[in-house]
Amino acid sequence: xxxxxxxxxxxxxxxxxxxxxxQVLQGGRITALSDVNRASADAVRADIxxxxxxxxxxxxxxxxxxxxxxxxxSWGATHEQYVLAAIAAGKPCFCExxxxxxxxxxxxxxxxxxxxxxxxVQVGFMRRYDEGYVALxxxxxxxxxxxxxxxxxxxxxxxxxxxxxxxxxxxxxxxxIDVFRWLLDDDYVSARVTFPRSCARTHAKLRDPQIxxxxxxxxxxxxxEIFVNCHxxxxxxxxxxGEDGIAKLPEPMAIRTRLxxxxxxxxxxxxxxxxxxxxxxxxxxxLRAAAQGTASGPTxxxxxxxxxxxxxxxxxxxxxxxxxxxxxxxxxxxxxxG
Ligand code: NAP
Numbered sequence: 001x002x003x004x005x006x007x008x009x010x011x012x013x014x015x016x017x018x019x020x021x022x023q024v025l026q027g028g029r030i031t032a033l034s035d036v037n038r039a040s041a042d043a044v045r046a047d048i049x050x051x052x053x054x055x056x057x058x059x060x061x062x063x064x065x066x067x068x069x070x071x072x073x074s075w076g077a078t079h080e081q082y083v084l085a086a087i088a089a090g091k092p093c094f095c096e097x098x099x100x101x102x103x104x105x106x107x108x109x110x111x112x113x114x115x116x117x118x119x120x121v122q123v124g125f126m127r128r129y130d131e132g133y134v135a136l137x138x139x140x141x142x143x144x145x146x147x148x149x150x151x152x153x154x155x156x157x158x159x160x161x162x163x164x165x166x167x168x169x170x171x172x173x174x175x176x177i178d179v180f181r182w183l184l185d186d187d188y189v190s191a192r193v194t195f196p197r198s199c200a201r202t203h204a205k206l207r208d209p210q211i212x213x214x215x216x217x218x219x220x221x222x223x224x225e226i227f228v229n230c231h232x233x234x235x236x237x238x239x240x241x242g243e244d245g246i247a248k249l250p251e252p253m254a255i256r257t258r259l260x261x262x263x264x265x266x267x268x269x270x271x272x273x274x275x276x277x278x279x280x281x282x283x284x285x286x287l288r289a290a291a292q293g294t295a296s297g298p299t300x301x302x303x304x305x306x307x308x309x310x311x312x313x314x315x316x317x318x319x320x321x322x323x324x325x326x327x328x329x330x331x332x333x334x335x336x337x338g
Contacts, residue, residue: 003291006032006067008058008082009074010044013096017071018048020283027287028069034061035074058082062089069290072096080105083300087112087120092290094283096124097174099303103311106304113300114332122286122295123303125178129281132250136238137183144242147184150222152176153237155230157269164205168226169313173212176224177309178302183240186216188309191316192323201229212313215323233267234274301335 005021005028007014014035021028030049034057035041041054055061058078062070062085069092072082080100086093087109099121100106113121127133140147154172163171181187192213202208209227216222238249252274256265268274282297289296309326316324331337 001027001291003028003287004031004066004068005029005071006034006055006061006064006069007044007071007073008034008061009072009078009096010035010037010040011073011075014071014073015040015044015048016279017073017094017283018044020280021071021287022048024280025284025287027284027291031066032061032064034058059085062086062091067091069093069286077101080109083109083121084112087116090116090120092120092122092286092293092295094122094124094286094290094295095303097178097303098170098307098310099123099300100307101170103304103307106300106307110300110304110332114334117334118293119295119299119334121300121303122282122289123178123298123300123306124282125175125182125298125302125306126275126278126282127175127179128182128298129285130275130278132252133179133183133238136240136247136249139247140183140240140242141185143245144240144247145244146218147220147240147242149241150180150184150220150224151237151239151241152180152222152224153235154224154226154228155233155235155237156228156271157231157233158201159206159228161203163228165207165210165317166314168206168208168210168228169212169310169317172226172228173224173313174306174310176222177214177313178298178306180214180222181302181305181309182298183238184216184218184220186218186220187305187328188214188312188326189217190215190323190325191309191312192321193313193316193319194321199227199229201231207317210317212316214309214313233269234271235267236274299335301331 033041034055
């Protein structure tokens with residue numbers, strides 16, 4: 001069976017996901033496109049998806065009888081309306097992060113999906129599909145004893161001028177917030193943010209770097225450094241300290257050289273290269289589940305939990321140094337046990 005896929009939002013990642021579905025993965029074909037910028041959807045049709053119909057609105061695309069499943073890859077603030085429309089139509093939906101830009105918005109999606117009765121939504125937290133994180137989870141679950149601490153870092157060489165202090169949470173830490181819940185099979189109970197002196201490369205609206213401390217319900221303490229003007233490369237680090245040993249996220253594959261009396265390893269500089277393989281695996285998983293009329297991988301509940309924890313981290317930035325409690329309602333049965 002070839003699933004007929006509609007893409008809403010044909011910017012950078014929408015175009016790339018359309019390419020994956022038509023040129024790399026098995027089981028799907030792009031039959032519909034929509035973007036507020038019509039020229040962008042037309043260009044993706046011309047370059048990647050010649051069979052696709054371009055729709056004026058995302059809602060018309062979702063309603064089309066030629067669309068079995070939907071990818072929502074538009075601007076974050078528009079995700080909620082399209083995911084809710086896909087659930088109302090009973091169509092599986094892959095939504096890029098964030099699921100919604102507010103915790104209340106994500107909660108509305110959870111409620112709609114619970115009312116529908118089966119899973120339809122997969123959230124684009126692709127790190128759960130990264131080979132390195134999958135290997136780290138296997139060792140964390142089975143070899144190093146109960147996790148006590150996690151030391152992590154999310155470093156970008158640079159960010160656009162418009163990037164501000166809260167974006168370090170909503171746009172950057174959001175991936176760690178999700179992946180550590182999954183890695184540790186745990187939920188957060190508090191967040192605290194401390195700011196070292198700011199680096200010279202930043203500006204007045206961005207305090208950089210910052211250190212976010214998340215404490216989990218089981219008592220694991222996670223320290224993540226966010227440093228988005230680190231200059232030297234795009235570098236994701238994660239080390240889990242367990243009762244019996246330590247497990248570290250593998251470095252990306254790179255050729256080590258011995259040249260000119262120097263032993264060296266290159267470091268990536270573009271985030272797009274770091275998780276490129278995991279996007280393929282996550283979307284193949286979406287196609288597989290959507291063909292059964294359901295969804296797999298990160299859930300709406302995970303998207304909601306990430307939104308709640310993000311809001312707490314932003315509050316913790318404002319409370320500089322004070323701990324902010326994180327509370328959630330009970331997890332609905334649709335999303336498994338808590
Ligand atoms: P982008 O290049 O700006 O593309 C977004 C597209 O959506 C643009 O063409 C935009 O049109 C369009 N759009 C805006 N409002 C719309 C609406 N109401 N209906 C339909 N289309 C609309 O952004 P991007 O980098 O692709 O990011 C898109 C989403 O993916 C974001 O939520 C981002 O956080 C997420 N993302 C996730 C990852 C990841 O690692 N998982 C990586 C990249 C992006 P205009 O340009 O005319 O506004």
